[in-house]
Amino acid sequence: MKARVTVMLKDGVLDPQGEAVRHALGAVGFPGVEAVRQGKVIEIDxxxxxxxEAEAEVKAMCEKLLANTVIEKYTIELA
Structure with a gap:
């Protein structure tokens, strides 16, 4: 079974990487971008x-290692 975990900063947490991407997009000709949030995607076989069982196992992985649950949220997709 495959799992895809998407980890993003929680709302209200500053995202300096996202802000840098937003600024860069404006500089290369995309001035209409108002906000960017950057995260990570982790694929697990x-x-x-x-x-x-897979969902429980991946949730444990997220809670212990893959996400900093103080400042990040995550979603799990199984296929």
Missing amino acids: LATTDRA
Whole structure:
């Protein structure tokens, strides 16, 4: 089973990388971009085929390592 985890900063947390991208987009001819939030996508191949087990395992991975849950939120997609 494959899992895709998307990690983003929580609303209200400053995103200096996103702001740098927004500024750069304006500089290269895209002045209408009002905000950019940058995050990360992590793809994981899991041995299990049990959906509930996979979701629990990936959630534990996020809580322990993949996301800083104080300032980041995450979503999990299983396929």
